[in-house]
Amino acid sequence: MKKQHFIPLALAATMLAACSTVSMTGRRQLNIVSEADILSASLTEYQSYMQSATKSRDAAATQVVTTVAQRIAAAAEAYLTAVGQEADLQNYAWEFNLVEDPQLNAFCMPGGKIVVYTGMLNLIGNGTDRDDELAAVIGHEVSHAIAKHGQERASQQMLASMGSSVLSGVMSGASSQLQSAVATAYGLGTQYGALLPFSRKHELEADYMGSVLATLAGYDADAAITLWQKMEAQSSGSQPTFLSTHPSSTKRISELQKNNPQVKRDYAAAALFPSSAAAAAKATTSTAAPASSAKASATTAKSKKATTTAKKSSTGYRIGN
Numbered sequence: 124m125k126k127q128h129f130i131p132l133a134l135a136a137t138m139l140a141a142c143s144t145v146s147m148t149g150r151r152q153l154n155i156v157s158e159a160d161i162l163s164a165s166l167t168e169y170q171s172y173m174q175s176a177t178k179s180r181d182a183a184a185t186q187v188v189t190t191v192a193q194r195i196a197a198a199a200e201a202y203l204t205a206v207g208q209e210a211d212l213q214n215y216a217w218e219f220n221l222v223e224d225p226q227l228n229a230f231c232m233p234g235g236k237i238v239v240y241t242g243m244l245n246l247i248g249n250g251t252d253r254d255d256e257l258a259a260v261i262g263h264e265v266s267h268a269i270a271k272h273g274q275e276r277a278s279q280q281m282l283a284s285m286g287s288s289v290l291s292g293v294m295s296g297a298s299s300q301l302q303s304a305v306a307t308a309y310g311l312g313t314q315y316g317a318l319l320p321f322s323r324k325h326e327l328e329a330d331y332m333g334s335v336l337a338t339l340a341g342y343d344a345d346a347a348i349t350l351w352q353k354m355e356a357q358s359s360g361s362q363p364t365f366l367s368t369h370p371s372s373t374k375r376i377s378e379l380q381k382n383n384p385q386v387k388r389d390y391a392a393a394a395l396f397p398s399s400a401a402a403a404a405k406a407t408t409s410t411a412a413p414a415s416s417a418k419a420s421a422t423t424a425k426s427k428k429a430t431t432t433a434k435k436s437s438t439g440y441r442i443g444n
């Protein structure tokens with residue numbers, strides 16, 4: 124009888140060891156795939172994608188993407204460092220690309236490989252809120268990466284396809300199954316660049332974290348709202364890729380509208396860069412402290428999270444779960 128308990132207990136112990144927490148939201152997640160393995164597999168997929176991709180030759184447009192992406196990357200690094208997760212960054216080697224593709228899409232793979240399609244940049248246009256909307260897109264995608272959503276999905280995929288026997292194989296290192304799981308999780312290989320639909324939980328979490336990163340990078344987080352509205356309007360014809368893989372909804376927009384004021388209160392004072400024109404114009408207070416202490420604000424905001432999470436339960440959506 125005791126032996127029957129051995130495997131479940133060992134499995135439970137392994138699963139417990141494989142649990143981690145998304146620091147910005149406090150949500151627990153199961154990652155049976157190691158960080159090193161997911162980074163290696165992701166890099167292979169990224170390099171394969173870039174070999175077939177056509178990088179934009181528009182130097183000015185590429186610079187726009189690079190500038191915004193660099194600021195979002197700096198915000199992500201500052202945040203992870205502030206909450207003691209700088210070890211997550213050791214294998215990050217940020218790359219920023221604008222790729223010729225009419226689809227409304229963008230992605231950031233583990234390891235910090237960011238790709239924005241020209242179709243997305245064209246939709247955003249050249250208005251005064253251009254950089255803020257671009258920050259919303261890149262902030263959302265970088266959030267998927269730093270929250271390890273791909274790792275979580277690859278883990279779920281491997282568990283689903285291989286059952287508990289996967290554990291011993293996964294722990295021993297990279298495998299063809301892992302490569303396949305990563306390729307599937309990112310929709311690469313057959314439909315380059317198109318992320319498969321993330322769960323509603325992941326999408327809302329990336330939206331929330333994207334607002335935090337955009338704010339820390341000095342952008343107006345509310346640009347995410349106008350951007351999603353723009354994309355919805357665009358979807359009246361053919362379904363844009365970004366929407367088909369990143370389901371949009373009034374719920375999603377209403378969550379941003381509800382959470383952004385608190386995000387700004389918690390993080391604007393720790394912004395690493397001067398506010399964008401739109402963010403400055405919308406600032407309701409001039410009491411923001413100098414951009415000096417991401418750590419204090421990030422950790423304060425983190426502790427506040429426990430109370431804000433409880434409040435969210437009445438809406439039926441709990442980002443902390």
Ligand SMILES: [Zn+2]
Nearest residue numbers: 321326329369
């Ligand atoms: Zn997403």
